[in-house]
Amino acid sequence: MKISLGPVRYFWPKQDIAEFYDNAINSDADIIYLGEVVCSKRRELTTPDWIELAKSLADNSDKQIVLSTLALISAPSELSELSRYCDNGDLLVEANDMAAVQQMHERKLPFVVGSQINCYNLSALKRLLSMGMSRWVMPVELSSEWLRTLLDEAKQEGIREQFEVEVQAHGHLPLAYSARCFTARSEDRPKDKCEKCCINYPQGRGVDSQEGERLFTLNGLETQSGLSYNLKNEMPTMAEFVDIARISPEQLDIAPVVTAFKQQLEAPAFEPLTKQECNGYWHKVAGMDQL
């Protein structure tokens, strides 16, 4: 099983992005995804900057570099930015909205189906395969049982070898997208006057119940899980039927996290999760639960 680094979902200053990818390129990760996936107003790096960074990473390493696209596309300007990603020339693209699937299909190019695309069953997988899907990132709410059943069906159909399967194994889970910016709202600002205040929350803003239980994380238009998903103890079983485990970046110094996951593959050792972590979805219970 390979290890990938998902796109940075938070809004980090340009310097931090540069430092993060310096670390990422020197980590044990096999695949690196990058690009702005949450909000088109975030411009520490413009679309050409992201593409240039991705190309330089590809030129300077043997890792697979993939461009990740915006998860919710609702403005015509966002469609033209999307075209720049799809027209990058060399690099694989992760489609996180059906608009990106369509654009890649129209260009007759292969693409990764991101976890924000609703693909829940064999018929859907087959249809996306016929459109050019080469890798499928499972929706985060699905369980190992759901995945096994589906992949058994794919095997019976003789199509399992035609695509790779990726599962998010670490980090806060992207759970929802809205027109509303919840970070701006948390500072009592309308979205049009947000002043990109999400840059002040490099790991999002925590939301607690009135009893102090951590529920969600606000990240602009995106609402994430309050707890960090962690499947490190499931890595050996995952490796039986999953091709790639994804780590969602939350810190600049990412290499140790990747190494720890690699070690779980080579020499599995049970490590209890902390109270800030969860693994429920994988075990077919509430996502925020820990088993």
Next chain:
Amino acid sequence: MELLCPAGTLPALKTAIDHGADAVYLGLKDDTNARHFAGLNFNEKRLEQGIAYAHQHGKRAQIAINTFAHPGAEKRWQYAVDAAVGSGVDALILADIGVLDYASNKYPDAELHLSVQASATSADAIRMYEQQFGVTRVVLPRVLSIKQVKQLASATDLELEVFAFGSLCIMSEGRCYLSSYMTGESPNTVGACSPAKFVRWEPKENQLDVRLNNVLIDRFGDDEHAGYPTLCKGRFDVDNQRYHVLEEPTSLNTLALLPDLLEAGISAVKIEGRQRSPAYVAQVTQAWRQAIDEAKAKGKDYKPDAGSMEALGELAEGYQTTLGPYHRAWQ
């Protein structure tokens, strides 16, 4: 412009037709639709009766099969498509690419609408569903401003349907897992958000705690109206500030936008609420029938009358309404 009203039950369906709906939408009695609630929806006999009633009155009926098929159980969704087409319904409202694949191959002449649960918010996404499955109408998620709705209307030839009134889902529909994160069950997988079986009301002295799968969603004082604990409408804490972090309990009401929607050529306005009573459906349908007729006659000069706004406000969640994401300031 079609006034499309919710029919959770046969009495609600008849009420909607009797009070001026041009069309009704309904679901089958299983987890193939996004309002899979106890006591709601249609078995085959009721379905036959409902469609007959609509057609006798010259109105249309649509069936929502808009959850996502489970692996190893796709047949249940395919059977729902077979039953819907066999019933003589006028259109199928679908979300899952797998179900769309089945329906468009097996019934190439069936009228297919793209459910809001498919979350198509751009011209390119719409083009994908048009080219791949021949959908003729797209129900737009509640994440677009009125300006964006207009832009989209001019960028596509397909019919567009928008939500006009009812509970306000603030996330891009079909791509929200908040419910399964807290309970294990989501609209996509079981056809319900914040399912009732996880709800617990705990009356205490001077307060009422409302929980969803043990998580405290809100705590109401004696003087407050306690609403259903839809998890995105609870009061939570962010750095010691307590407020409705995602959204207030409120309903969408777009009466004031009717002239814009008519001008943009929007094909249908949808009233949310298959889980609501026939009495509710009657009042909302009547108010909207009157408003659409008036707006068509008056064009840009149409203004919703205070009486209708007040009547609809009284039916709304938390007794308040909003233009929601259509109005940029809400975002």
